[in-house]
Amino acid sequence: MEKNFLPIALNIADEKILIVGGGKSAWSKIQILQRFDADVEVIALEVCDEIKESGIPYALKAYEEADLDGYLMVYSCSNNAEVDQQIVRDGKAAGVLVNIHDQPALCQFVSPAIHQQGDIRVAVSSNAKDVYASIQVRNEIRTFLESQNR
Numbered sequence: 001m002e003k004n005f006l007p008i009a010l011n012i013a014d015e016k017i018l019i020v021g022g023g024k025s026a027w028s029k030i031q032i033l034q035r036f037d038a039d040v041e042v043i044a045l046e047v048c049d050e051i052k053e054s055g056i057p058y059a060l061k062a063y064e065e066a067d068l069d070g071y072l073m074v075y076s077c078s079n080n081a082e083v084d085q086q087i088v089r090d091g092k093a094a095g096v097l098v099n100i101h102d103q104p105a106l107c108q109f110v111s112p113a114i115h116q117q118g119d120i121r122v123a124v125s126s127n128a129k130d131v132y133a134s135i136q137v138r139n140e141i142r143t144f145l146e147s148q149n150r
């Protein structure tokens, strides 16, 4: 069935977020999550230097189902179709929200383009159809809000 993404604002205080994968995609995701003080942990066979130096906890291991225990959500940046599919299945079984990097067809949620000014948070999504449009609209809204001194 065609995907239909509901934009919501999700509380992440006192919640843990898991990233599977430690490459550049994982690092991009982590940098966005850090802007919201997210409690992030990484599991990967290997991690890039940026993650090593970031102070974020990471475990060097192959993903397995039990790794989802205790997490609100998981982002898979494994770049591996089998791992991604297993995470989709395990997430559904465990009630953990799943995002597979840049694969909207497999995602339970997708990441919008965000602008934050204090407690004002703007999130633009294209229903995962056109991320470039999301980024452009977000940038236009940012320019507008900045011109309003909000």
Ligand SMILES: C[C@@]1(CC(=O)O)c2cc3[nH]c(cc4nc(cc5[nH]c(cc(n2)[C@H]1CCC(=O)O)[C@@](C)(CC(=O)O)[C@@H]5CCC(=O)O)C(CC(=O)O)=C4CCC(=O)O)c(CCC(=O)O)c3CC(=O)O
Pocket (backbone or CB within 6 Å): 029, 032, 099, 100, 101, 102, 103, 104, 107, 109, 110, 111, 112, 113, 114, 124, 125, 126, 127, 128, 129, 130, 131, 132, 134, 135
């Ligand atoms: C489904 C989703 C992913 C998800 O949620 O997992 C998705 C999917 C895809 N992205 C692609 C490409 C790129 N995405 C970015 C950047 C961002 N992508 C983000 C979100 C989303 N992208 C979700 C949908 C959101 C919506 O509803 O609109 C942002 C907003 C937020 C975030 O990533 O957290 C973040 C901006 C962060 C910021 O500016 O703040 C860049 C630029 C860059 O990396 O610098 C490139 C080009 C370089 C590259 O190819 O890497 C392609 C290939 C498209 C093609 O080639 O045609 C797909 C696949 C597809 O569209 O099918």
Ligand SMILES: NC(=O)C1=CN([C@@H]2O[C@H](COP(=O)(O)OP(=O)(O)OC[C@H]3O[C@@H](n4cnc5c(N)ncnc54)[C@H](O)[C@@H]3O)[C@@H](O)[C@H]2O)C=CC1
Pocket (backbone or CB within 6 Å): 020, 021, 022, 023, 024, 025, 026, 028, 043, 044, 045, 046, 047, 048, 061, 062, 063, 077, 078, 079, 080, 083
């Ligand atoms: N903004 C940018 O510049 C971006 C660039 N890229 C490029 O795209 C390419 C791919 O990068 P990535 O998507 O990060 O993929 P990647 O292949 O670099 O990283 C995949 C990660 O998943 C881990 N992994 C794989 N199987 C696993 C398993 N079974 N269990 C646990 N961990 C497992 C690996 O150890 C690795 O850390 C790179 O060339 C990168 O430079 C990607 C995203 C953003």
